[in-house]
């Protein structure tokens with residue numbers, strides 16, 4: 001047994017079969033990047049293992065769905081695993097939702113340095129360096145019938161650094177109750193750490209964000225082991241395009257020119273922070289004042305979006321603006337509900353419908369004959385309570401925007 005310090009890389013959820021989603025239209029110059037991003041990000045994980053001279057690589061599932069990637073997925077991985085084999089680096093792989101062990105095609109040989117854990121049962125291995133045990137690695141591939149329980153994972157009786165590799169939702173208390181030093185978890189696409197001292201439970205997230213909600217840096221995790229201290233984790237970004245959510249606040253005095261300056265400054269700051277990654281930015285304009293009212297109506301919003309795209313969208317690096325939304329006001333002025341105006345009538349009708357939740361809202365009456373049998377018909381029924389409330393709230397905002405004169409905003 002040894003207490004040598006060592007480091008390893010932990011990654012999961014490559015999802016080689018899954019391109020990024022969430023753009024209505026992918027601009028031509030970003031098309032290759034979209035198609036290739038899952039592979040390029042995954043390749044950077046292997047490069048990290050080599051560059052950091054890691055002892056081993058842990059994969060916590062959802063690496064690829066082989067029958068959706070076609071041969072390219074397994075061939076790519078076999079090649080990358082081979083690069084690690086040349087340097088004597090082992091890979092420990094616990095399958096997840098999309099990559100049970102039997103999904104790997106028999107036609108592609110897995111190099112000997114790759115250990116795939118069996119389904120639904122914990123296998124325990126001892127990882128050695130030069131014949132000296134360095135870490136105990138227990139793992140199980142996901143089995144939907146027999147979920148691997150935290151209680152099936154044991155720490156090493158002799159005090160060897162103990163790692164559990166497993167995919168899926170985790171019961172925090174059950175993980176904490178075990179003496180396992182490092183829980184290598186998979187199945188979340190955003191990185192998260194459940195606990196970090198004295199032991200660690202960690203999801204590295206996908207190496208590449210796939211949609212606007214998966215914003216911020218994505219990558220793999222470098223873990224440094226130096227017993228008896230807790231293992232230290234750090235993010236190594238691998239994403240080749242990054243989704244960002246940016247909010248700009250404006251006030252009564254902000255003009256269109258001011259807003260352009262604010263947007264430009266923010267983009268330049270973002271590019272300076274991550275100069276090598278293409279960015280996909282969803283903008284939200286918040287605050288109050290005449291500019292917000294103008295943005296909510298009319299064409300200014302799309303003009304700004306066009307300007308942002310042509311000015312900054314082509315790079316390199318590209319900072320492509322995905323959308324530009326205006327934050328809805330928290331509430332409408334209460335006096336609007338009392339006024340004897342069309343807007344007042346409209347808002348009172350909305351409030352009526354909000355208070356009488358049992359009263360049906362008949363939107364089908366507004367549909368043309370040919371739509372009644374089509375896709376629109378089900379969308380016009382508001383049976384779901386939360387949906388009904390959301391639609392009414394948005395209708396109140398939209399209606400009062402359309403029914404308010406320019407001057408009444410100020």
Ligand SMILES: [Mn+2]
Nearest residue numbers: 013062187188
């Ligand atoms: Mn996944």
